[in-house]
Amino acid sequence: MSDSLPPDDLDHLLAPLPTTTDAALRSALLRATQRRISRTRWVRRAGKVAAIAAVFVVGVGVGVLRTPPEREKVVVTREVETIVAAIPVVVPVMISATEPPPVPPPTLTAARLELDAEQADGAAAATLYRRAGDTYLATEQDYANAARCYRLFLTRGGDTALSPESDDSWLLASLKNAAFKEKIHATTDG
Template identity: 40%
Template structure:
């Protein structure tokens, strides 16, 4: 085939306009074209309706309840005998007085007060040293855990009691 033959095949042929045929095709396709006009608007309409329903159906948050509690501190004086009143002295002075005391009960009491003062001052090594001296001077009555003991003294008493229990196991 030559180019001239291909041109003849590929060139559109002019046909006379046929209005009847054209109208028949339009009449057949018209019912199929009309719904598409509304379908283009259907998706945005459905989206808008869903948005509106979601907006108006959202739950309202519950009203906040404000609860106010008032805590009043009431100081209750603790009665102490004159001999038990703590003298406000620095812990190093209490420790020195405990070392110079001749009575073991007084020495033990002063070592405990010095240990408590060191613990309040956050000097743990000094507090442990004073509490160990207290446990040495207090005797068997001072080994029992009491309510007024500090956490560190209670821990030292418990560890000393456990050490004593394990020492007796070997006999």
């Protein structure tokens, strides 16, 4: 292509406009643009707030309109009848010129015996632990607590508690046997 083209009739329309160096015009144009932009922002914000308020008002309106009318309240009163009945009760009263019969001592539970053993010292504690173990085993069939009490009996009773007796329970005899073997092996190995 060549550099010289014939002039076009529309070149003056497509050419850039001549720039004006008028400062007053530029500042007026800048202020008008800034006002337009800020007005557009405020209009958008106001529109959003109005939309939120409209949704809230519609929600309140629906809630008010959908609320069922208040139901009729019915108060039921009952009359209470009081009936008084006399029931004779026989109360035995012992009148005796002699002493009252002796009250048997309360039977101690295994837990109570164990608590008493914890508060006692020496041989009394060992005896109470053995009674607690016997009670746990015989009446409650609680093998874990019975074994614990028997071990405490053997610990508090010393060497005399390790000797087998005819009234030992199977669990106590087994624990005595194990403790005796442990003692024998401890003295021969050392």
